[in-house]
Amino acid sequence: MTAPALQTTRQCPYAPPEEHTRIRDTDSGISQVTLPSGQIAWALSRLEHIRAMLTDPRFSSDRRDPNFPRFTREQPSFDIMRRSIIQMDPPEHGPARKAVVGEFTVRRMAGLRPRIQEIVDEHIDAMLAGPRPADLVQALSLPVPSLVICEQLGVPYHDHDFFQVRSSALLSRATTAEGRRQSVTELRDYLKDLIAKKAAEPTDDLLGRQLAQGNDPEDVLSLAFLLLIAGHETTANMISLGVVTLLERPEELAALREDPARTLPAIEELLRVYTIAEFANSRVAVEDVEIGGVTIRAGDPVLAMSNAANHDPLAFDDADEIKLDRGARNHVAFGFGIHQCLGQNLARMELQIVFDTLFRRIPSLRLATPADKLAYKDDVLIYGIHEVPVTWDDPA
Amino acid sequence: MTAIVADVGRCVGAGQCVLTDPDAFDQSEEDGTVIVLQDSPSDNEALKRAQVAVDICPSRALSLTQ
Numbered sequence A: 001m002t003a004p005a006l007q008t009t010r011q012c013p014y015a016p017p018e019e020h021t022r023i024r025d026t027d028s029g030i031s032q033v034t035l036p037s038g039q040i041a042w043a044l045s046r047l048e049h050i051r052a053m054l055t056d057p058r059f060s061s062d063r064r065d066p067n068f069p070r071f072t073r074e075q076p077s078f079d080i081m082r083r084s085i086i087q088m089d090p091p092e093h094g095p096a097r098k099a100v101v102g103e104f105t106v107r108r109m110a111g112l113r114p115r116i117q118e119i120v121d122e123h124i125d126a127m128l129a130g131p132r133p134a135d136l137v138q139a140l141s142l143p144v145p146s147l148v149i150c151e152q153l154g155v156p157y158h159d160h161d162f163f164q165v166r167s168s169a170l171l172s173r174a175t176t177a178e179g180r181r182q183s184v185t186e187l188r189d190y191l192k193d194l195i196a197k198k199a200a201e202p203t204d205d206l207l208g209r210q211l212a213q214g215n216d217p218e219d220v221l222s223l224a225f226l227l228l229i230a231g232h233e234t235t236a237n238m239i240s241l242g243v244v245t246l247l248e249r250p251e252e253l254a255a256l257r258e259d260p261a262r263t264l265p266a267i268e269e270l271l272r273v274y275t276i277a278e279f280a281n282s283r284v285a286v287e288d289v290e291i292g293g294v295t296i297r298a299g300d301p302v303l304a305m306s307n308a309a310n311h312d313p314l315a316f317d318d319a320d321e322i323k324l325d326r327g328a329r330n331h332v333a334f335g336f337g338i339h340q341c342l343g344q345n346l347a348r349m350e351l352q353i354v355f356d357t358l359f360r361r362i363p364s365l366r367l368a369t370p371a372d373k374l375a376y377k378d379d380v381l382i383y384g385i386h387e388v389p390v391t392w393d394d395p396a
Numbered sequence B: 001m002t003a004i005v006a007d008v009g010r011c012v013g014a015g016q017c018v019l020t021d022p023d024a025f026d027q028s029e030e031d032g033t034v035i036v037l038q039d040s041p042s043d044n045e046a047l048k049r050a051q052v053a054v055d056i057c058p059s060r061a062l063s064l065t066q
């Protein structure tokens, strides 16, 4: 049996590859594709089907299952640690998630606001003091989420370059198996040391509190690793994509500046149209399941084409249009079901503070390279932009 | 009367309900699970927000009963 190779190059930054929308708009909305690993996977592309899969316990998140959809030929390299919540199924997943989710409630996040504001202001100050054009990615997009999560976990900031280099290597499709394994090992060793120090000398930070609750240091290690990786490049890429999109829409940006209440709905729409973690919702079937008239067999890999689903005309009116006031949160950019992004309210707040502060403080901010000449990340698992040169006028 | 029912056992603390209607929902400080502050929507707008919350709750922990 043959199936066409999965395409990953987008038609434009916010339009899924044509193959994905073609599958979505067939009668069943389901087809088979061959992944870069050589696996043949069922491809789901409608919002309804992806939501159904993500709330069905007959699909597993166990990324160590040899049939879990893979984007590289080799096996994943995270198996040198215990499973983290993103790889767990019920009944293991619930208690493990509940042990940490209290750290990420809407209210807890609001408490972090003043410190995040400070971090954003400091980075904008530094950018304004530096040469023009500046690269927004290095000046703001990458350091802000990294610093925020490092502080929350209790990782010293002077180690943040170390994290950045290794987490980008992990996410790049170009990294060799060897390189990936090395990055994982180095991060693991570093975190292991840090956690041992915190176990010996308790600290009042997320990792310290996990240990104080009596959680096994090996489980705290897997969690720390996951939290550092999951929220860094993702949030960074949304910052970069969001700034470019808003700069390209001066009228809507002006409306946003006038009324900060517009920012959160705009963020939701940006999350939907870009769906940067487009394949993160993939699963493997552990029992036979029928979805959309197709029988998926136990052991079949299932690829979620979440970007196509977030542009599904059956779920969204004028699905291909960016409507910054749409405010729909029924998208799957943060996933759906029990694994829905644990850090989503942190991500929303970081994006909100960055957009509000950046456009308020630098009204003349503009791209120094036209949007269509920017280097978009078609070659990595998390969509984004490599570099965003920006410039601004002298202060009056 | 329509009532909002939460199955705390299913809830995964994503907070989507709190974002939808902070007057009707909160999250436990301890494990992030949902706390229903107002279980009967006071007007049509509140009912609409409750319906949105039910639809977007990722763990299907919320429902409306008649």
Ligand code: HEM
Pocket: A061, A085, A086, A087, A097, A149, A226, A227, A230, A231, A232, A234, A235, A238, A276, A277, A280, A281, A282, A332, A333, A334, A335, A336, A338, A339, A340, A341, A342, A343, A344, A346, A347
């Ligand atoms: C805009 C930024 C972000 C996007 C687009 C995003 C996207 C996602 C998606 C799609 C999932 C579901 C994966 C699955 O179902 O297997 C997920 C899960 C997760 N995310 Fe995020 N994420 C973002 C930011 C963050 C941040 C800031 C953090 C933490 C600091 C974080 C931590 C997590 C964790 C721990 C999970 C696993 C939850 C579980 O398995 O129960 N994410 N994210």
Ligand code: SF4
Pocket: B006, B010, B011, B012, B013, B014, B015, B016, B017, B018, B027, B032, B033, B034, B056, B057, B058, B059, B060, B061, B062
């Ligand atoms: S939206 Fe659902 S899962 Fe999230 S906190 Fe509310 S009830 Fe719990």
